Amino acid sequence: MLEIKDLHVKVAGKEILKGIDLSINAGEIHAVMGPNGSGKTTLAQVLAGRMTYEVTGGQARFEGKDLLVMKPEDRAREGVFMAFQYPVEIPGVSNAYFLKAAVNAIRKYHGREEIDAMDFVTLVQDKAKLLGLDETFMKRGLNEGFSGGEKKKNEVFQMAVLEPKLCVLDETDSGLDIDALRVVANGINVMRSPNRAMLVVTHYQRLLDYVIPDFVHVLVDGKIVKSGDADLARNLEKHGYGWILEETPRPPQAARA
């Protein structure tokens, strides 16, 4: 579904991603872990289409299409969703209105009619129930005055309503208390499907106690230095990132060897 090859990205003139290779198939959950500043968020943002991030080399294909030439809104319409680490607030625009505009923009792109108002209400209620959320927040301004936990839950809620093919979650677990973490993890798990892939960017093992990934990748200094299964994440939690750095030769040296 997603094929990333030798992806290089600069931010404000500084190279952050230094050759990422990653292949994700439908039905898989990939976790990307790594220390602060390793490039995790950059990877997520580049996939979503942030223009301030300059791709200097490599490619990313989504279902065979060149993702990097698409506008962000077209990526979303093709089925790429990103849950933000820090979702923005838009006062005066209700969550319901915003989400309906998003649903319709995506439907229109695929030549479908706009969603009927009643169908939309039903859809929202169903998804809220599925995630165990109180749907009254739909009437409030988009993320307006939401707590950090509420914002993250709202990201997962939007994901459930928009039903994307590829979900990129950027540190959706950060700053959550244990109850909110469970709600978010539950949301991700109910979205798990053979037709859908997920890329979960996280700092900690704790989300992965609830969401068991198929693959774990360790990102250090703009490169994936180690890949494995869920056990890798548990090892990281126990031993930190230090042992990987010692065990893995620095990439430039590896290239010379």
Add this chain to the structure above:
Amino acid sequence: MPAVQETVEQVRLIDVDQYKYGFETLIESEKAPKGLSDDTVRFISAKKGEPQWMLDWRLKSYRHWLTMTEPTWQNVHYPPIDYQAIVYYSAPKQAKDRPGSLADVDPRLLETYEKLGIPLHERAALAGVAVDAVFDSVSVATTFKAKLAELGIVFCSFSEAVQEHPDLVRKYLGTVVPFNDNFFAGLNSAVFSDGSFAYVPPGVRCPMELSTYFRINAQDTGQFERTLIIADEGAYVSYLEGCTAPIRDTNQLHAAVVELIALDNAEIKYSTIQNWYPGDKNGKGGIYNFVTKRGKALGANSKVSWTQVETGSAITWKYPSCILQGDNSVGEFYSVALVNNYQQADTGTKMLHIGKNTRSTIISKGISAGYGRNTYRGRVQIHKGATNARNYSQCDSLLIGSTCAAFTFPDIQVQEPTAQMEHEASTSKIGEEQLFYCQTRGITPEDATNMIVNGFCKQVFLKLPMEFAVEAQKLIGVSLNLEGTVG
């Protein structure tokens, strides 16, 4: 779901041309000679067959105006206006002096209003809205007059009111905005041509929206209309004005005066959708909209409420105000002012609290885009003796892009220790982060901008009569020229 929330879809349906009211009606008109003098004033008065007292008032105003100087304190810039280069009276030539019915009105005029979306035939008219159509200097038609007359409501052109209801006009004219109030009000008092007049008798709730549609058509012509609305004891009236003008590359002056008077327990709600030609994208042409609007909540428990959506004009200079004289009277001001390209607006309100327990609310939303300059200027005055007066003010500015500007000049004067004042202000910018967030949900930056702007204005739009709330949203989208870039 409120009408406000349908915008994104609706804006897509609007024509791509930015100012769709820019056409000109080719009609022969009768004009005063260019320039201003005693003779011009007499010419206008004679054209209207006015009684002597009206002419005297005009001449007194004119002579006082000669002693006044144009104000320069406002935060707008424009080259000096040559008051001798303006035509002060222009009327479409008609077979009869005063059309008795629509059948007598020139079909080209009816067609003009049809094109503007204001059908004047009552069967086709907007349900529940009576319209007075003012074309250049004269009123060409007023709909639903007979129906309103059954309730004792007078709704007619100002000229007609001078003839038919001289007692009411003499009693109230200039009592809220005196002829010596300010430079532009003084000019208007001398040369005002037409406008609307409404009187709602005691205890009557006007069953339909009263509305005036102002159209400037002729070149080099100023429009100086005068509107006077009186709600007698216990009466209620909701009034709406709309304004458009053809695209011209010279500036045209519009200096109107509006006076509202609410007696005991009466309520007047006045809404404006101002869409005068704003000039082109380089700032050439457009209307100078220099207007004095003031309402007097004269009686106890009376209420005056202003709602304005200001998207047009090259320059807007207006402060719809409330004099809260009656005890327990209420004043409101809800405003959306949008400037784009090289438009300038200096607008706001004055709330003068004189009576006891008077309350006022100010909600001002300024949007600046392009090279626009948007100024909010507000004065809240609590006079001595206005015990327990309360004011709540909120003025928010929204910036789009980095070449526009927003200014806020609030002025609060309190002479009464029991007063309660609240003032909130905010300035925000539509950020790259907000737009990117919307994009990752499949929404284009243009639609996202529109959505954010409408969210910003919602509080004010909800105050407009239903039909016009939708209109206002469309207008905002068109004025920002968002729809042209969609798809």
